[in-house]
Amino acid sequence: MNKSEVLINRAEKVIMPTYARFPIAFESGNGCVLKDVNGKEYLDCVAGIAVDCLGHNHPGLNAAIADQCQKIMHVSNLYWTEPQIDAAEMLVKASGLDKVFFCNSGAEANEAALKLVRIYAKQFKSEYAVEIIAMDHSFHGRTYGSITATGQEKYHKGLDPLLPGISHVPFNDFDALKAAVTDKTCAVLLEPIQGEGGIYPADHEYLQAVRKLCDDENLVLIFDEVQCGMGRSGKFFAYQHYNLKPDVVCMAKGIAGGFPMGGIIACDKVAQVFTPGTHASTFGGNPLASAASRYVLSVITGDGFLDEVAEKGSYLMEKLRVLKEEHKCITDVRGMGLMIGVAVSVPTGEIINKAMEKGLLLVGAGSDAIRFVPPLTINKEEIDRAVEIFEECL
Numbered sequence: 001m002n003k004s005e006v007l008i009n010r011a012e013k014v015i016m017p018t019y020a021r022f023p024i025a026f027e028s029g030n031g032c033v034l035k036d037v038n039g040k041e042y043l044d045c046v047a048g049i050a051v052d053c054l055g056h057n058h059p060g061l062n063a064a065i066a067d068q069c070q071k072i073m074h075v076s077n078l079y080w081t082e083p084q085i086d087a088a089e090m091l092v093k094a095s096g097l098d099k100v101f102f103c104n105s106g107a108e109a110n111e112a113a114l115k116l117v118r119i120y121a122k123q124f125k126s127e128y129a130v131e132i133i134a135m136d137h138s139f140h141g142r143t144y145g146s147i148t149a150t151g152q153e154k155y156h157k158g159l160d161p162l163l164p165g166i167s168h169v170p171f172n173d174f175d176a177l178k179a180a181v182t183d184k185t186c187a188v189l190l191e192p193i194q195g196e197g198g199i200y201p202a203d204h205e206y207l208q209a210v211r212k213l214c215d216d217e218n219l220v221l222i223f224d225e226v227q228c229g230m231g232r233s234g235k236f237f238a239y240q241h242y243n244l245k246p247d248v249v250c251m252a253k254g255i256a257g258g259f260p261m262g263g264i265i266a267c268d269k270v271a272q273v274f275t276p277g278t279h280a281s282t283f284g285g286n287p288l289a290s291a292a293s294r295y296v297l298s299v300i301t302g303d304g305f306l307d308e309v310a311e312k313g314s315y316l317m318e319k320l321r322v323l324k325e326e327h328k329c330i331t332d333v334r335g336m337g338l339m340i341g342v343a344v345s346v347p348t349g350e351i352i353n354k355a356m357e358k359g360l361l362l363v364g365a366g367s368d369a370i371r372f373v374p375p376l377t378i379n380k381e382e383i384d385r386a387v388e389i390f391e392e393c394l
């Protein structure tokens with residue numbers, strides 16, 4: 001047995017089989033390249049599923065974490081620390097919203113948002129306004145609230161009873177949303193670019209109409225930007241492509257470049273209902289996570305970084321569209337920035353496995369798409385190589 005087979009053997013005895021994992025065990029990484037325990041190298045176009053936005057072993061991020069852990073790793077949110085305040089200021093500035101709550105994951109961010117909007121609606125709409133409308137094919141996480149909001153049956157199996165008061169309508173269908181709104185509705189939850197559901201960006205007019213509907217009906221508009229935010233789309237938040245703002249935005253994945261962190265940012269009007277005791281998290285925004293995030297945010301919002309993401313995203317998109325002209329099995333290429341889905345008419349798993357053998361990591365999305373979500377620091381030569389290997393697998 002080679003080293004990775006030995007590890008996988010051990011793992012299968014002690015780790016719950018909740019993931020359909022690839023038979024690779026990784027040991028180290030550098031930039032967009034990962035190395036497994038047998039020494040084989042892979043070009044990483046998964047990036048921990050849109051998490052490792054600065055790539056692996058980033059010297060600045062490593063230094064930020066090493067530096068902070070020699071000061072304080074953790075204190076309770078009963079006290080203040082500067083890294084958390086710095087990170088919050090940067091997020092407020094980047095979002096155009098007002099107040100941040102930090103947690104540790106995307107599911108927790110959505111959970112915080114669901115609690116926030118119900119409390120808000122009771123105070124500012126009516127005690128009956130408890131219902132949240134989410135989208136088909138969405139993904140919001142695995143806690144009971146966030147999984148209920150997730151509009152994919154396959155994730156609900158065996159879990160009932162789910163959280164009451166959450167319904168689903170088709171994404172990008174304004175009439176369906178409008179028809180679903182009643183006096184009992186308190187909020188609308190959607191991903192401006194659906195990620196796990198298959199990489200579907202919201203239509204421009206649709207999102208404008210949703211914003212207006214929420215204003216007219218006193219509904220809180222929540223955007224889940226756990227995947228499409230933090231620079232992935234070529235702007236800091238995907239909603240910034242649409243010239244509008246949500247009332248609440250959910251974040252996680254890339255927010256601290258691989259260090260576990262999540263959070264929400266809300267406008268003051270909604271945020272004000274979170275008062276002492278209404279919500280909390282032991283680890284949320286702890287000094288180490290916040291120092292990692294502060295560093296990552298400084299890079300993403302730094303000079304020219306997002307323009308480069310947009311430029312490299314267009315470059316990759318263009319190359320994949322050329323492939324589409326040449327290969328009948330590609331039925332669609334969609335996305336924004338460095339969040340791109342290639343829909344294929346053959347099983348995605350076959351292509352992904354072939355790519356893995358050839359040293360390219362990709363991940364599926366939805367029923368028919370193969371997702372490219374590389375580190376935002378990927379360069380054009382690496383994009384060329386990724387597309388070249390991908391083409392060999394078609």
Ligand SMILES: *Cc1c(COP(=O)(O)O)cnc(C)c1O
Nearest residue numbers: 105106107139140141195226227
């Ligand atoms: C990944 C993801 C989540 C869940 O994040 P976790 O950190 O796994 O809880 C929620 N929403 C979206 C859009 C995601 O892509």
